[in-house]
Amino acid sequence: MRADAQRNRDRILEVAREVFREQGYDASLDLVAKRAGVGAGTLYRHFPTRDDLMDAMMQSWVDRVTESTDKVLASEGSDRDLLLRWFETYVELISLHKGGPAKITTAMGNPESPIRSKCQVLSGAAARVMESLGERGALRPGVDAVQVCRLVGGVASVADQSELDGAAVRPLLEVVADGMLAR
Amino acid sequence: MRADAQRNRDRILEVAREVFREQGYDASLDLVAKRAGVGAGTLYRHFPTRDDLMDAMMQSWVDRVTESTDKVLASEGSDRDLLLRWFETYVELISLHKGGPAKITTAMGNPESPIRSKCQVLSGAAARVMESLGERGALRPGVDAVQVCRLVGGVASVADQSELDGAAVRPLLEVVADGMLAR
DNA sequence: CACAATACGGAGACACTCTCCGTTTAGCAA
DNA sequence: TTGCTAAACGGAGAGTGTCTCCGTATTGTG
Incomplete structure (x- = not known):
């Protein structure tokens, strides 16, 4: 790529x-171009769709997923605690921007999506957590990682759009966790 | 109101x-006006916002909520079956239009929302189901109707946006149901 | 230093939302 | 019926956003 590009x-x-953090997923792309001091054409040449831009933006963020997951897996506490801690981490990770949870959760499991690779990292992380719990027989059989991402993503979407705080989200996550654990 | 109005x-x-069924919640309102053979001004005078239009559209639909809930409550089967049947009914009810689940779930518990009355009907129906199960001691304590609507609404939103079919939604609802039932 | 190849940028076509206001119509009172 | 006024109509157009096209400018290589 040429240096100016x-x-x-x-x-x-x-x-x-910056703009997405301020204004959420719906921010005007022309505004981004203007603030960046480039023409609209330049923006669209680099990132043909909004999703392509999202995808590139999230690149640095991806590393944090693995790191956060490691931290959760290394933490103390019961199986239920671990699962809940992971849920809360997951919600936080995908709630970076307003509209993010819905965006990411929708893309989950859709091979056509431009942010597919990011979703794979997420579901991969979920799989690690579940494998860890599964080995100890803590999970009921028949739930897979993508399903879990969808469930928790659904909760995060609702929380994002309704502007619920952590305290309101917690009981919802508890229900999901209890539904997933072996009885 | 004047007869022409x-x-x-x-x-x-x-x-x-018709248009919303075809094109989902994002359909152009000018198109609605055009197809209805009225000017844009007329549409916006009657329904100042998209939500006001949604609200009016859903009026007839509201009656079905009560009816469907009655049917579920009268049905045979275990507590779990009943809860799952209710969840599936709920998902179906709020998935009338594309974008509907997210819209309705977001409005749930927001007193400012123009479709507030519809949400109350829904959470009222959920409360009836939960009361019925609660009397039999089938539910774990501390879950309220609005929370349930949010959880199931989250699943419905994801299903709507990812175009999941009933078979893919079912296991998600099962997790939620199991998380809610007393153990 | 010349000359492709590459990249830039912004005007403009198109789409949607929503308002404003001149025009039309319903319905009542005489 | 007719005349009148409040109510309602409708569509032009302003504002905002997306995305493309193409003449212009820059890069870096031979």
Whole structure:
């Protein structure tokens, strides 16, 4: 890639993170272009769709998924505690931007999605947690990682759109956790 | 209301049902106006916001909620079966239009929402089901009707946006049901 | 330093929302 | 019936956003 192109790309991403954090997933892309000091054409050439931009923006964030998951897996407490801690981490991770939870959860399991790779990282992390619990026989059989991501993602979407706080989300996650654990 | 106003209002609603069914919650309102043979001004005078239109459209649908709930409550089977049957009914009811589940679930518990009355009917129905199960000691304590609507609504939102079919939704609902039932 | 190849940018087509206001109509009172 | 007024109509157009096209400018290589 030519040096000027690389410069613009980086600049757009930097500004996009800022704008998306301020205004959520629906922010105007022309505004991003303007603030980045490039023309609309440049933005759309680098990122043909909003999802492509999202995907690139989330690149740095992906590393945190693995890291956070490691931390959860290493933490103390009962199986239920671990599962809940993971749920809360997951919700936090996908709630980086307003509209994010719905976006990510919708893309989950859709091979066509431009943010597919990110979803795979997430469901991969979920799989690790579930494998860990599964080995100890803590999980009821027949639930897979993508399903869990959808369930918890559904809760996160509702929380995001209704602007629920952690205290309101917690009991919902508890129900999901209890539904997943072996009895 | 003047006779012509009433006529136009009815016509707009009739067309809106059709268009929303075809195109989901995001359908253009100008298209609704055009197809109804009225000007945009007329549409917006009757229904200042998209939600006001949604609300009016759902009026006839509200009656079905009570009826469907009655049917579920009268049905045979275990507590778990009853709960699952109710969940599936609920998902079906709020999935009338694309985008409906997210819309309704977001509005749930928001006193400012224009479709508030509809949400109350829904959470009221959920409360009836839960009361019935609660009397028999089938539910774990501390879950309220609005929470359940949010959980099931979250599942419905995901299903709606990812276009999941009934078979894919069922296991998610089972997890929620198992999480809610007393152990 | 010349000259492709690559990238830029912004005007503009198109779509949607919503308002404003001149025009039309319903319905009542005489 | 007729005349009148409040009520309602409708569509042009302003505002905002998406996305493309293509003439112009920049890069970096031979």
